[in-house]
Amino acid sequence: MREFIVEADGGSRGNPGPAGYGSVVCDAVTGQTLAERAEFIGTATNNVAEYRGLLAGLRAAHELDPTARVHVRMDSKLVVEQMSGRWKIKHPDMRPLAMQSAAVFPAGQVTYEWIPRERNKHADRLANEAMDAGTGKPAGTGAGRPKSGGAGSRRPAVSSAAEPPAGAGAEGEVEPPAGAGVGRGVGTGAGAGADADVRAARHVASAPPDLGTPTTLVLLRHGETPHTPLKRFSGSGGDDPALSDVGRRQAGLVAGALAARGTIRAVVSSPLARCRETAGIVAARLGLEVSVEEGLRETDFGAWEGLTFGEVQARHPEDMNAWLSDPEAEPSGGGESFAAVAERVAATRDRLLAAHAGRTILLVSHVTPIKTLVRLALGAPAQALFRMELSAASLSVVAYYADGNATLRLLNDTSPLR
Numbered sequence: 191m192r193e194f195i196v197e198a199d200g201g202s203r204g205n206p207g208p209a210g211y212g213s214v215v216c217d218a219v220t221g222q223t224l225a226e227r228a229e230f231i232g233t234a235t236n237n238v239a240e241y242r243g244l245l246a247g248l249r250a251a252h253e254l255d256p257t258a259r260v261h262v263r264m265d266s267k268l269v270v271e272q273m274s275g276r277w278k279i280k281h282p283d284m285r286p287l288a289m290q291s292a293a294v295f296p297a298g299q300v301t302y303e304w305i306p307r308e309r310n311k312h313a314d315r316l317a318n319e320a321m322d323a324g325t326g327k328p329a330g331t332g333a334g335r336p337k338s339g340g341a342g343s344r345r346p347a348v349s350s351a352a353e354p355p356a357g358a359g360a361e362g363e364v365e366p367p368a369g370a371g372v373g374r375g376v377g378t379g380a381g382a383g384a385d386a387d388v389r390a391a392r393h394v395a396s397a398p399p400d401l402g403t404p405t406t407l408v409l410l411r412h413g414e415t416p417h418t419p420l421k422r423f424s425g426s427g428g429d430d431p432a433l434s435d436v437g438r439r440q441a442g443l444v445a446g447a448l449a450a451r452g453t454i455r456a457v458v459s460s461p462l463a464r465c466r467e468t469a470g471i472v473a474a475r476l477g478l479e480v481s482v483e484e485g486l487r488e489t490d491f492g493a494w495e496g497l498t499f500g501e502v503q504a505r506h507p508e509d510m511n512a513w514l515s516d517p518e519a520e521p522s523g524g525g526e527s528f529a530a531v532a533e534r535v536a537a538t539r540d541r542l543l544a545a546h547a548g549r550t551i552l553l554v555s556h557v558t559p560i561k562t563l564v565r566l567a568l569g570a571p572a573q574a575l576f577r578m579e580l581s582a583a584s585l586s587v588v589a590y591y592a593d594g595n596a597t598l599r600l601l602n603d604t605s606p607l608r
């Protein structure tokens with residue numbers, strides 16, 4: 191069962207007067223816009239237009255997936271309270287619209303939340319555009335019910351790849367140089383490739399009804415530490431750096447984005463300080479506790495801890511070449527192989543899926559564990575680890591279904607940081 195957010199609005203220039211509505215359906219996990227609805231409805235009141243927007247949004251969500259859970263957000267206190275059952279519906283024009291809205295999804299499958307008007311800009315813009323079109327005015331020039339600014343802005347699009355790889359990578363995110371002997375793996379692109387990934391993400395299949403609600407892991411790489419800009423190996427076998435000021439700011443921005451989505455039900459962190467600090471900032475914003483999972487720790491990089499990629503190549507060239515080509519190879523000095531990391535990460539994943547079945551949980555971890563979860567979900571070879579970019583404080587999302595299959599819904603999204 192997928193989770194959608196429906197935002198709806200309506201307005202009237204005269205109350206009653208020329209009226210229109212707008213509504214938008216978003217994926218609750220990624221924030222991706224899935225559907226928009228807008229219509230000029232002739233002469234009506236503000237409240238009737240708002241109900242028409244709600245009904246259109248619910249119907250659009252139903253068309254996408256009739257089994258989905260839906261969270262409605264509107265800046266109309268009246269509609270939210272009435273549809274939540276706390277206020278009576280007395281107006282004869284609104285009562286049938288409320289009944290039609292309630293009948294779109296089964297009872298208990300839809301929840302309602304009031305939000306300030308400035309957080310409803312997308313639906314507000316659609317409503318204003320509908321009224322402009324219906325009255326023959328240029329878009330954005332209409333007046334009437336005070337609106338939030340006309341043109342509004344869309345939510346950030348899903349980003350499947352941020353910046354291009356920058357050489358040696360950061361804190362275990364080591365990108366081999368060209369010709370390093372790594373086989374062809376899963377790549378992430380920028381520009382036109384990223385646009386294609388966004389379009390593909392809009393068409394991720396939802397789980398058939400008989401598979402039930404997927405368990406969704408939202409994967410957050412910790413915020414920046416002093417090692418991150420220096421591109422040093424920083425695993426579980428060396429020092430344990432805390433977040434830098436930049437990293438704490440990044441964690442706060444991600445916390446705000448996740449709070450706005452409202453879907454996280456638990457927060458689980460690696461035991462290392464940079465993850466626990468990141469998780470604590472996010473969990474405080476979400477009103478949740480943090481649990482620690484040892485299996486989410488970063489790779490032990492052995493004698494390479496604290497060194498850059500170039501320094502390792504200069505000091506341990508044979509070990510580095512073996513590590514780049516063989517998942518069983520260990521870093522110099524007895525560190526962990528990628529095969530060993532994959533084994534513990536898979537066991538951790540299975541424990542978490544069993545403990546949080548059907549829920550959306552946030553895992554705060556590191557480059558290698560997150561890339562490994564993505565690789566395993568895709569059924570990709572170990573060499574794919576070198577073909578993924580994973581920025582500090584980036585979000586990735588994997589959904590797991592009852593039949594054992596998994597879908598990658600998001601990779602390396604840094605839009606909350608922009």
